[in-house]
Amino acid sequence: MDVEKIGTAEDAGGGAGTGSVAGSGAADLTDGLGVFLRRFPTAQAGDLGGTGPLAGMRLGIKALIACAEAVPTAQSRVYDPDFCAGRDALVVERLRAAGARIAGVTTMAEHAVGRPDPALDFPIPRNPWDPARWPGASSCGTASAIALGEVDAGLGTDTSGSCRIPAAFCGITGLRPSFGLLPLDGILPGAPSLDVVGPMARTAAECRRLLDVMRGRAAGGAEDPASVDEAQVDLRGTVIGVPAELLAGGGSHDSDDSGDPVRVPDGARGWDERIAPGVGAAFAGALADLRAAGAEVRVVELPPVDDMVRVTMTIFVRELFDVHREDLVARWNDFGRSMRRTAASGALVDDAVYRAALERAGEYANRIDEVLAALGGPAGASARESRSVAIALPTWPQVAPPLVFKGGVPQNDWNLTGAYSATGHPALALPMGFAAPGQGAAADPRAAATEGMGLPVSLQLIGRHGGDDALLDLGQAYQALTDHHLRMPDRRAAAAGLARVEPMPDPDAEPVSEEELAAVPQILVDRLAELGIPAGLHDLVTIAGILS
The missing domain is CATH 3.90.1300.10 (Amidase signature (AS) domain)
Structure with a gap:
């Protein structure tokens, strides 16, 4: 690595990172x-x-x-x-x-x-x-x-x-x-x-x-929906698709091409290992609630989540860099580290890669449209028909993680929201129960008591492009069947x-090691130097981690 190209800027903003809790003793x-x-x-x-x-x-x-x-x-x-x-x-x-x-x-x-x-x-x-x-x-x-x-x-x-x-x-x-x-x-x-x-x-x-x-x-x-009697909710004719990828790792289902309903596991067993059991159990409970109201659940084949996430994030970091490019050069140390490092990673997304990501996003959108059309009828279906289909999956695979500052490195969780961003479809997140902070959950997360109920988990519904009303119809129906959305945290x-709460440790407090520097690609150093971005050593190491 040509260290001279890094420039003389220090990692300003690194500081001690005390993360003080403002007002923790205040009435408000x-x-x-x-x-x-x-x-x-x-x-x-x-x-x-x-x-x-x-x-x-x-x-x-x-x-x-x-x-x-x-x-x-x-x-x-x-x-x-x-x-x-x-x-x-x-x-x-x-x-x-x-x-x-x-x-x-x-x-x-x-x-x-x-x-x-x-x-x-x-x-x-x-x-x-x-x-x-x-x-x-x-x-x-x-x-x-x-x-x-x-x-x-x-x-x-x-x-x-x-x-x-x-x-x-x-x-x-x-x-x-x-x-x-x-x-x-x-x-x-x-x-x-x-x-x-x-x-x-x-x-x-x-x-x-x-x-x-x-x-x-x-x-x-x-x-x-809080005033609607559960007996009034009739979801007959509603078809909900569950991505087959969520059942990887041992879950069984009838995977033929006949269009007949398929069986989705009723508990956490069989869910992909990246989804916490408590989230999987709550999701299975949500599907059971929808089935009980008359909805049909089918397993569907969709583009791989990880591929869709990569497309979204490629577009995201490139456009973020484009929006903030001048300020990143002129005011690098005025930005927070997480923001500036994520934005700078977009400098390495060249035009060809960016255009390919946009094209792939369109292909994925078309594939999702095809799946939704197959569930609920042909393209050009009436408004009533379009209200009857959605794709369902958890909003996030885990409960809320501990609050730590990672300096810009994304979480390793399965990004089940980013996967459905670049395609342009409407997506609705709804409370679907509570789970323990670890991998476990209450035996029945739908019946958690107000005291010690755990942390919220969420159902995500994806609808047809322009079908926002249909998606909200389904969300209202689900919330007429459940009361998760009415629970409030104990103040x-x-x-x-x-x-x-303890102060957050600062990931930049320790010096950069030789091994970390060796993992920084030379092309990153050269590109940021070419742009005049005064990245320091911690910046480079973290950006390299984002790009990896």
């Missing part, structure tokens, strides 16, 4: 859990002014989305203070016109990437079910605020799972709408080929209310957990 639990960047006093509880279909609804807005009270900073030192200054993003404008109140700007991962750097002076978002754990991807502050009841609903953005993963980890509902359904005016870009803005709420019905307003419709008067337990 939301400070300790890092829920808000800024609160607006005009929208506190009890202030129900305004008229319209969303009158009285308090919303949390992710710091990537403009609202008149605050320029979007993306929870970063690096942002444009003139971007939409004094005005709302179009979706926020529509929500406000419908009577909603903006309660505040919620925390996030910097520029919707990785995890917050504890060395920077921003709140560290924490999980309201267990403050020692991560609340999810970049829309985490909105999810935490909803779980705690601090807001009624809110907005996130989803590039590779940032509405769905926080919804899963915090026990709420989150929708990634069909790509292109909602306007992105007034929202900072991350990866434009993947970015969507999406509603997050306790229920699918509330997500629908926000979605209707944001796409220019009057908010629907859909019946609240006293969360406060007690905050008092026990």
